[in-house]
Amino acid sequence: MSENKMLPVDLPKAYRLLNHGPTVLVSAQHEQDTDVMAAAWACALELTPAKVTIVLDKSTKTRQLVEQSGYFALQVPCYAQIDMVHQLGTISKFDNPNKLEDCHTQIFYQAGFDVPLVKDSLAWLICKVIPEPYIQQTHDLFIGSVIAAWADPRVFKDGHWHFQNVEKELKSLHYIAGGTFYLIGDEVKASI
């Protein structure tokens, strides 16, 4: 089992972990029940205090755990995890109680937080739900206050992603549909 490579990210810079629009994994836990699902509809919402949004359909078990616990984590997965990501997005723990084992999803915890995190991801954001019952019910939209964030320094350092010269396995995934993803592409700079 590999050790996680993770360094803290300053919360005012946490939005950058999502700014490039990656597919994410959403994890949550209530008592002994833990789940993880894939999500394409995750977004930064505010710089300081750092906030994010995530769409969690009512059919998902992960949403139930988020509602019960009031916390979730977002992680940015990479190409090395593509099959796990797709499986986590096509199997519900409501249907398969062994979902995490069957998807080979390894969980770990950071000291001081009860929120499950997925091993070997590129970045992790632990979020506390800001309760907005109307938009949760009407639009399936959850707002989270980011209370801690980390990233793998091989790909995120000094407050920026550095995907240019990393191996394919460490590139972030961007979902299209039907099991098709794009990998993060070339870095280009505006000249003015």
Ligand SMILES: Cc1cc2nc3c(=O)[nH]c(=O)nc-3n(C[C@H](O)[C@H](O)[C@H](O)COP(=O)(O)O)c2cc1C
């Ligand atoms: C790549 C991908 C992205 C997805 N994005 C979302 C999303 O943004 N919101 C959502 O509610 N479901 C999304 N889904 C579907 C959930 O991941 C799926 O319903 C999952 O099986 C729920 O698992 P659970 O019931 O164990 O929580 C996505 C699925 C895939 C494959």
